[in-house]
């Protein structure tokens with residue numbers, strides 16, 4: 535599984551886990567007390583649908599993204615929105631392509647980048663990220679709803695380490711994570727009981743020998759690498 539944005543850190547699966555699209559979450563309505571979306575929303579080409587889905591499946595949540603200012607001067611190839619908070623409301627500007635203002639990016643890299651990455655961001659991390667808690671509903675505004683953000687992301691050329699070695703720090707961190715993550719409680723969670731069909735929306739999905747199958751529309755969702763793949767029409771990307 536692709537953890538590119540996490541700098542190729544191996545995926546940790548220490549609780550019930552499945553893959554799916556944020557815009558078509560494979561869960562029943564209001565089945566979660568709290569949903570965390572950390573550095574996810576800015577990747578969605580349809581943020582309105584993504585936000586609607588989060589509100590459908592959960593009662594409250596937390597959204598973290600890079601702030602729009604940093605996104606404008608330091609654009610990521612697979613970020614499709616610039617997001618900030620104004621008057622307590624998420625303000626979302628969809629991107630028509632991955633780089634919005636090339637001149638500004640060049641000026642930033644030439645004049646300001648070392649200051650930001652070396653001093654400003656490490657000393658004041660909260661000022662450069664959106665950290666938004668919500669309850670019952672998400673207050674947001676898309677300032678340019680007609681923009682199409684479904685462009686193909688350019689190939690990422692950041693080097694990938696040949697061997698993803700976690701080292702002793704990683705081993706300690708992993709052990710702590712296992713201890714702290716209440717693994718016994720997590721093991722007791724029945725994933726199937728939380729699921730709804732991402733194709734037809736029916737709120738009953740049966741476990742099969744190699745995955746899940748919708749009770750209503752009979753769409754099959756076969757596992758991959760032993761992990762549930764709950765994509766619309768059973769088609770994992």
Ligand SMILES: [Zn+2]
Nearest residue numbers: 539573576613
């Ligand atoms: Zn991101």
Ligand SMILES: [Zn+2]
Nearest residue numbers: 731734748751
């Ligand atoms: Zn179905």
